[in-house]
Amino acid sequence: MEEEKFLVESKELVGNLFEILEIELEELSEQKKELIIAYLFGMMSIMAEENQILLSEQYSAVEKVIMEVFQYSKQKTINIIKKLVDSTQKGGNEIFRIMIHQGKYIYPKYKNKSYNQVYDRLTNLIDFIVTGKYKNY
Structure with missing residues (x-):
């Protein structure tokens, strides 16, 4: 898979995720956007691995x-990517690390069109974090 095809499929992934969640971008708070970006980062990581996309092309x-x-x-995009990459290291943003891990975990279910599982897992995870039940964010 070449970089351009990966980019197109990544955009489709984002669009499909918004459809699954039944939300519009404008409805999301900044915190929820960042959580979804981290989740998508995990999903895109698995998609890149499956298609042997170089890390530089993935980023x-x-x-x-x-x-x-x-x-x-x-600049804001670069800062988010830095937070994402840093979160994969020990001592990084634990919330992002969880979101990335969960995105990687759910990608096979997304790929198999188990959209109810994708919806349930992501909405529950975001609610858990945003409502303050997870204190470190």
Whole structure:
């Protein structure tokens, strides 16, 4: 799979996730956007692994998706990607690490069109974090 095809499929993934969640971008708080981006980062990581996409191409696609879909500036996008990458390291943002892990976990279910499981897992996870039940965010 080439980078351009991966980018197109990544944008489709985001669009499909919004459809599954039955939400519009404008309805999301900044915190929820970041949580969804982390979740998508995990899903896109698995998609990239399956299609043998180089890490640099994956990050380039993630950057383009964030800028185009979430309408973030270049600097804000770079900051989010840095937070995502840092969260995979010990001592990084634990919430992002959880969201990335859960995105990786749910991708096979998404791929098999188990959209109810995707919806339930993501909405429950976001609610758990946003309502303050998880104190570290």
